[in-house]
Every structure is written in structure tokens, then in C-alpha cells.
Amino acid sequence: MTTAPGTILDPQLLRIGEVAKRTGVTTRTLRYWEEQGVLRPVEHRSSGERLYSDAEVDRITHIRELQDLLGFTLAEIRVALDTEDAIDKLRSAYRSGASPTRRRALLGDAIAANEQLLERVDDRLERVRAFRQSAAEKADRLRRRARELDAELEGRASSTRTPR
Amino acid sequence: MTTAPGTILDPQLLRIGEVAKRTGVTTRTLRYWEEQGVLRPVEHRSSGERLYSDAEVDRITHIRELQDLLGFTLAEIRVALDTEDAIDKLRSAYRSGASPTRRRALLGDAIAANEQLLERVDDRLERVRAFRQSAAEKADRLRRRARELDAELEGRASSTRTPR
DNA sequence: GAAGATGTTACCGTTCACGTAAAGGGAAAT
DNA sequence: ATTTCCCTTTACGTGAACGGTAACATCTTC
Numbered sequence: 001m002t003t004a005p006g007t008i009l010d011p012q013l014l015r016i017g018e019v020a021k022r023t024g025v026t027t028r029t030l031r032y033w034e035e036q037g038v039l040r041p042v043e044h045r046s047s048g049e050r051l052y053s054d055a056e057v058d059r060i061t062h063i064r065e066l067q068d069l070l071g072f073t074l075a076e077i078r079v080a081l082d083t084e085d086a087i088d089k090l091r092s093a094y095r096s097g098a099s100p101t102r103r104r105a106l107l108g109d110a111i112a113a114n115e116q117l118l119e120r121v122d123d124r125l126e127r128v129r130a131f132r133q134s135a136a137e138k139a140d141r142l143r144r145r146a147r148e149l150d151a152e153l154e155g156r157a158s159s160t161r162t163p164r
Numbered sequence: 165m166t167t168a169p170g171t172i173l174d175p176q177l178l179r180i181g182e183v184a185k186r187t188g189v190t191t192r193t194l195r196y197w198e199e200q201g202v203l204r205p206v207e208h209r210s211s212g213e214r215l216y217s218d219a220e221v222d223r224i225t226h227i228r229e230l231q232d233l234l235g236f237t238l239a240e241i242r243v244a245l246d247t248e249d250a251i252d253k254l255r256s257a258y259r260s261g262a263s264p265t266r267r268r269a270l271l272g273d274a275i276a277a278n279e280q281l282l283e284r285v286d287d288r289l290e291r292v293r294a295f296r297q298s299a300a301e302k303a304d305r306l307r308r309r310a311r312e313l314d315a316e317l318e319g320r321a322s323s324t325r326t327p328r
Numbered sequence: 329g330a331a332g333a334t335g336t337t338a339c340c341g342t343t344c345a346c347g348t349a350a351a352g353g354g355a356a357a358t
Numbered sequence: 359a360t361t362t363c364c365c366t367t368t369a370c371g372t373g374a375a376c377g378g379t380a381a382c383a384t385c386t387t388c
Contacts, residue, residue, distance in 0.1 A: 017334065027335090032376060047384065048336050068235060069292050073374070087306070104313050111306045118303055121296045128233055128292055132285045139282055142251070142275045149268050181364060191365090196346060211354065212366050237344075 013042065013051040023060045030060075038063060038078045070124060083113035177206065177215040187224045194224075202227060202242045234288060247277035 020027045033039040034050070039059060041050035059081070066072040066080065090106045184191045197203040198214070203223060205214040223245070230236040230244065254270045 015335075026377080028377060029375080031336095036375090049384090050335085065291070065295055067375095069288070069295055071232060071235070075374095100313060100317050104310070104317060107306065107310050107313060111303070111310060114299065114303050114306060118296070118299050121292065121299055124233070125289075125292050125296055127229075128285065128289050131229055131233055132282070132289055135278065135282050135285055139275070139278050142271065142278060146268070146271050146275060149264060149271060153264050153268065179365075190346080192348085193346065195367095200345090213354090214365085231345095239344095 010051075013053055014057070016041075016050050016052070019052045019057060019060070022057055023064075025060055025064070033063070033074070036074045036078065038074055038081060070120060080113065080117060083109060086110050086113070174215075177217060178221070180205075180214050180216070183216045183221060183224070186221055187228075189224055189228070197227070197238070200238045200242060202238055202245060234284065244277065244281060247273055250274045250277070 014022070016027045016030055019025075019030060030039065030050075034041065039056060041056065042053045043051040045051065063077055063081075066077050067074075072080065086106050087110045090103060090110065093103050093106060178186070180191045180194055183189075183194060194203065194214075198205065203220060205220065206217045207215040209215065227241055227245075230241050231238075236244065250270050251274045254267060254274065257267050257270060
């Protein structure tokens, strides 16, 4: 089995191939995302090797959701995640005892960003619901007509079987 | 006002620019869609001019929904609409008195296609719901912490205003 | 110490869904 | 009659999001 490079590797950390395997995202894409500023590995070793944590794995699925479910571009995702990172900053600001006013400001930013996201999600949800509705109605109409047609066919068949 | 070209134009029919205006889709896109086989104008005049009916206008918004809401590619949309067209075929088959068995077959195809679409929509709907849920929860957490922080800040302020 | 697996950067290629001229035609308005 | 629209085809360009490959480094294993 291939283990860590050079110095001993923190078993918590994952190499890019392992991350790719776990998430189904190619290594190429992971590097591309880093280039686009949407996903930074926790560590870049001297050899250039990227190392990721579980947090990044979660983030990857999150990114894919933002892409697939909401149609965000990578640029939009970068912005969204940037403000989301403000929340993490907030936590560390809390631990490091930053001024409450500063913390309150960061929190405000995070809330605003989240609210904006939620709005967009709600909009999308509503539209998908409406679409689903019309599709379901169409399904009903089709099935009803199928039943009618089946009845008609049945009637014919029996009248053929028992003429007069 | 610009009216019809050459022979008198059926007032029901629309020229490409008008369709673009009504739908917000560019003329380039309409021609491209035609090239990709997702949207055929009702008529191609001898001059090459494309003419569309209201049905196409509806179809255009439908196509945009399939793209934006469900992330379909144009190729997928073409397939989906092809089977959807089977329904129209069905209607004309009905009027032209095609065999009920044939009609039943077409109807079956349409039902299957619609069912498949509905499945995909439901899946998407569920995932968007889940996403919305987690976003809403995060919003709650953030707001709660904001209230706590505000209370803390308020306490400070008042203790500063009234020392001892 | 050679092979094999996994990583790196660098760069070019590709697909999708259009955008953007360029060059021209037919009908309508002035 | 000429200008003005709106349309046409043809063809090349573009941005987003990767894919693929070459050339090289590093580390483990045989």
C-alpha cells in the first residue's frame, strides 16, 4: 500500500487521488477548482503534494450541489463559499477572543449571505415544484386517456368474441 | 409596421424576431435549437424565413425550464420532446382515425416518457428540498448566535453606561 | 536499482451553448 | 428609388468547465 510521502503523513489527511475516489470528482477537477479559488487543500507540502481533510470532502459535495441543483457557476460558488468561510473565521475569532463588535460584523455578513442563498434556493424550489405539478397533471391526463382507450379496445374485443 | 413577406402572412404566425422578443431567447439561439433538432418552426417560407406559432413560444419556455431547472442538455431535451411529440402525433392519429392499437402504443410511449421525466423531477425536487432544509437550519443557528451576541453587547453597553 | 504507483506543473484540446460579424435578399416606408 | 428593417446563410469566436497528455519528481516495493 502506498503511504505518505517523505515525512510521516497525518492519517487524517488525504491525498488527491483518495479524495477523487471518495467524491467521484477527478483529480484534474480538484486542481482546477483550486486554480479557480473554490477549494484549497489544507496543506501544500514542499513537494507540491496536496493534502485534504474531511472538511474538504464535505465541501466538494457541497460544491457539486451548488452546481447541479442551483446552477451556480464556479465564480458564484467561490463568492458564496468565501462568505461562508467568514463563518469559520468567526469561530476562530471567537476562540482567539476578537472584539465582539468585530465578531458581530462577521456574523452579520454570514447571515446576509445565507439569506441570499436561501432566497435563491426558495425560488428554485418553487419553480421545480410548479414544473413537477404540470408534469404530474400531464401524467394524469395521459393515464386517463389510456384507460379510456383500453376500455374501448376491451369493448371491441368482447363484441368480436360475442357478435350479435 | 413591418408585416408579412411576399404573400400575405397568417397573423397567427410569428417571425423569428417577434418570437425572440416574446420569449427573451435570442434569434441565434432559436436557429441553433433548430439546428440541434429541438425546435422546428411551423413553416419555412421559400425565402428561408422561419415562422412560428404560439405552440413554439410555449415550447421555448418549456425548453428553458428543462435546461435551467433540470440541467438537461439540448440532446436530452431533444429526446424528451421527441417522445412528447408522440402525444401530438397521437392526437392527429386520433383525428385521422388510426387504429386504436396503434394509438394505444403511442400513448404507452408517451406515458413511459412522462413517467421517466417525473421521476427525475421528483429526485431533483427532493434534493433541492434537502438543500433548502440545511440552509434554513444554518440560518437559524446564525440568527441565534447573533441574538446572543447582541445581548452580550447590550449588557456591556449598559454596564458601561451605569458603572457600579 | 529498476519498476510501479502516485503525485506535480504546463500546456493544448474539447464540448456545449451560444455570440458576433460579414454579406446579402425581400418587403415597407419615406 | 433609396433607405430602413428584418430576415437569411456562412463562418469564425468565446467562456465555462473541464479532459488528456507530456515530462518530470517522489516514494514504495520487488
